[in-house]
Amino acid sequence: MSEAFGEIKFDDIEMLEIPDYDSTSETEAITDESSNGDDKDTIGGIFSTLKNELGLDDWLNTDKPLDFQFDVSEYKSSASLQHPFADAYTNYVNSLFKLIESLTSKQSDEQWDNFEEPVGLITSQTSQEARLRAKNEFINECFTNIIEHLQTLLEDPSLESTNPETDSRLTSTLHILLCLQSNYFYSEITNRPEFLCNWVNSISSKPSEELFETIMTSTPIPYLHPQFWNTMVSQFITRGRLSEAAEVISRSKFESLEETSLDLYNLISDFKLLLENYTSFSLKGQFAEWKLKACEFRDSFVNIRSNIIDDKEKIILSQIHDLANIITGLPKTIASYCDHWYEVYVAFALFQVRDNEELFKDFYKLALSEKPAPVYSTTTTELQVSEFEEQTFANILEENFLKVLETLYFLEPATAAYVAKLLEMKSYFNGYYVATSKASNLKSLVHRRTISEYFLTLHAYKCLNLQGLIPVGVGLLVKDGIINYQNSRVANKNIVAEVLPKYNFKTNDDLEWALTICAKLGLSNTAKQLHYKSGVKSLTDGYLFEALNRFVHCFDPTAVNYSSDNNAMKQVHYIAWDIIFQDSLINNRPCNDDLINNIVDNKVEKTLEIHPVIRQCLSPYAVLNEFFKGLKVKGNGPNSFSTYSKLIHLLRFNYLPKKYYPLLLSQFLPLLSKDSKTFDLQLSDLVIIIELLDTYEINVTEEENKEALSLYTYCIEHKEEVQEEYDWRKILKDDGVAIPQNLKQLFLALRGAIVAKIGKVYIDN
Incomplete structure (x- = not known):
């Protein structure tokens, strides 16, 4: 830690860079250095700093983008991480993001939008001051909430199972935040000494x-x-x-x-x-x-x-x-009873003059004169936490905010990013922008890149590599008011389009959130990828309608090029034919999905929207379902052939896969094996069946015939324990008729039965 820290210097404005720490000493959030190489169950495996070669100075004065790389191994490690503190830390970062999100949303509210009125208009100074005060108080409240969330994280029992270094870094971060709060994030000067006491008492x-x-x-x-x-x-x-x-x-x-x-x-x-x-x-x-x-x-x-x-x-x-x-505030006595300059500083604030803002700088200078701060060599290789904390406290009071962020970034980069945003909103970086702007390249302070956006972008990129923090990373890149630089929006949009399809959605809410992001950014192709990915998951989990609904949303009938939609439509056809239709046909009953059956029976609530493509693709199964329902109701009654008309419609359907023909034709076997008087078969009915047989034998290919044989063989060899009474296999067995064992026997049996029926018709007439 200390060696890396020793390399950090902001000696002048031209050296504004975030240090590229060695991977053994860096953290994005918290590093557990007790890892033995197995990152799966350690904090350090997923919370390591995202390295980036572009420094802060280049970021501020050029349009160069920060490079983003999705780290597959890191993402997988984060998704499988079992350490309980990982969940606590994820909640912490989520809480910080929500604070900044609420603050930026508040920033765009009318009560803040125009608190600086255009020049030349008569304005109410009281109204302006009230708006500024409201904004300032809200920023202070957000900073206080960050401290409270960090304290909650430090109190989490799972922290005890991490390396002590983790606790040390978080504790130092808290001390620095309390120092910032007591000097810059308070609303009433009368309360400032109490904030200062809270800070110093937290240290020891x-x-x-x-x-x-x-x-x-x-x-x-x-x-x-x-x-x-x-x-x-x-x-x-x-x-x-x-x-x-x-x-x-x-x-x-x-x-x-x-x-x-x-x-x-x-x-x-x-x-x-x-x-x-x-x-x-x-x-x-x-x-x-x-x-x-x-x-x-x-x-x-x-x-x-x-x-x-x-x-x-x-x-x-x-x-x-x-x-x-x-x-009574006597400096010499106070200094003699204190060990550190910051203790003297607090005592001055308590006992000299409490309510004068301008005197606090004098208190600091006087405290240093009475109790000088220790000087650490720039070549020091080992700095204790308390030592660089003390340096940071001095930087805070001297308004060296980049040096403060530097230390925070080293200790806890996620927190540093959100603190940078609050410092930015209080205009504490304006002096840096003026100093770094060159006369030949002077940019408007309103529309230029900002320091906070640099830290927030780095933080967002890191979040995009972590399963639990992808929503935070996306939110940082797309939410208005967080990253405002216009030229960053295209790059951020492309990054979001890259990451969202790789996100492992755990709930439908996660998916709907991602689709909302796609709609906001106009990422239609990404939305299709998300629908497809969700469809595959739903199909794997056995949710057929949900899968169909996702896949059809990948299809754009107005698109010129359908190639990107082909896989989705293949999945729709696979579900409609190879799962729903085939399951029903093989087992001679409606499929085992109640929702699908209710849809084709029109028994669903009107609020459930059924995509036209789904209705169209389910229509063959709807006909088959009606056929089985007709058999079940009418049994072997005299008008049974009217039910078989639905079967004929299916067999004449141009897009019916050939592999289903034999099984559909086998449904005629019980009809043809019965006494013609019972079924009242007409010659025209028999001719239709012959026509269907001829159509199949003429048009089927060798490959299609093999598929049909495989399906037919499976059907006659695998029967459910409880069969429907109208199941053709059960009827033949009960009547003592042998079931054809292959397609050749099936077609011979059908033709032989038809010939017998035709002969009987002639005899009867």
């Missing part, structure tokens, strides 16, 4: 639990402990934990002084009261009044110092006097 907990337990639990009289005032209470105070300081004083058993040293007792009581009143006074805008009381308290020491005789009490008095100097 002072006083430590061990010290607290030693003083407050193990010591009989806590206020007499040598570290009670000058260490524990002072640390509570310098970190803004004044109510806790007052609480430990209350529990310190100093009440015994009321009998032995009333002046010291009253002094401690007054000090405790001052600490208790700090928050209420400061938040009500009465800090100056509280500060006056604190100064009066500090000055009162002169009057009682001579009254304190006991040596221990003199020491306590001296220590409390130092604490009084701290709460």
Whole structure:
């Protein structure tokens, strides 16, 4: 980590590049370096930084695109990843994207659209200020939500199963975000010191639990402990934990002084009261009044110092006097009780002047003069997290935002991308744009590429390689207001068209989302690919109508070139003939799909739209289904041949696959084997059957005849346990008639029966 970090420098504007880290030390989000080469169940396998040679400087000043490459192996690894923290992290990134999405949607709302009115119009300054304030507060709220989501991620139990490096990176990211929040993402100046305290207290907990337990639990009289005032209470105070300081004083058993040293007792009581009143006074805008009381308290020491005789009490008095100097903002005393410049900075913000925005820069400079920041060599190969955190804190206060993003990108690039967008919306990058624009190539700050778009594009490209984050990646590329550069839109559209067909849709909602994206971007060919892919999946899962519905949406009857639709139409024909029709014909009953049967029987809700192509392709099965229903109702009644007219329609259908002819013709066997008086066959009926037999034998090819024989053989050898009463195989068996074993025997049996019937007709007449 530290070695890579040591290479990161933004010494001047012309060097604005995102470092191309070595793959062993980089992360897109979180790296689990405990991987033993098997990326399938580790965080590091899918959360590694997408490398790209184009630097930020080139991105800002040229129209060069960032290259995108879909990594098949990485995508497959992410799809099969079993580590529970991967799900937690995916939820985290999704939450951040939704925040930025809502913010950019809000940005386009009328209340923000025109908050800067055109020059020359009479405007309401109050209205403009209100709009700016509303926008600023919403941005601050989004930043706060990012912090909350990160804290939730850090509290996730699955984090314990990752490498400690993961926790360290996320924790450092949180510290940096809290520092940014306390200095730039707050709405009221009166609340800023509390934000600063929250930031500093997150870095390290002072006083430590061990010290607290030693003083407050193990010591009989806590206020007499040598570290009670000058260490524990002072640390509570310098970190803004004044109510806790007052609480430990209350529990310190100093009440015994009321009998032995009333002046010291009253002094401690007054000090405790001052600490208790700090928050209420400061938040009500009465800090100056509280500060006056604190100064009066500090000055009162002169009057009682001579009254304190006991040596221990003199020491306590001296220590409390130092604490009084701290709460009245004396720099030297504050610095002597703090370990780091940022602790001094926070103490200044708490106890010097709270509500003056302009003084905070002075507080920072004064803090550095009192407690200089450590200087790290640029050749250092090992930097501890706390060390580069401290450097980043300084960069934040010095408004070196690119250096801040640099560190965030190294620690947690996904978070860096969204933070960059919020910094962009607060105009903190404008100075960089002005500095990098050349007189010969000056671009409008409104229509140029932006720093945030660079980070968001890198983040989007990474998301597009991860199963759970593809919707985020697509959303970043296509949502209005996130990536605004006009020339990026064509490239982004092509990338989305490349990725969506590779996305493994888990639900219909996922697919509908992708189709909506295609409609928005005009990606008709991509939509066809999605329909086809979904159709294949539905077919594999046994959802025939869903598969048909997807495949027919791949077909465009108005298209000049149908070649791209051929596979889809082949699938439609395969389902209609080889699955639905064939299943019904082989087993002599309606197919096993209730929805398909309800569709052909017109028993579906009107809200269910049936594509005309589906109706057309199901029509042969609809006729066959009606034929079986007629047999079932009429049985062997005298008018049964009217039911067989449907069979004749099928056999005369020009597009009927030849392999089905023999099985359809075999349906006539029971009819021809019965007494003609029962079935009342006419000569014309027999002639039609002969015509159908001749048509097949004349037109069938050798290959088609082989397919027909295979299908017929399968039909007579594989019977369901329960057969319908009208099943021709059952009828022949019950009548003691041998079932023809091949097509030659079938046709001979049909012709022989027809000849017998014709002869009987002549005899009867």
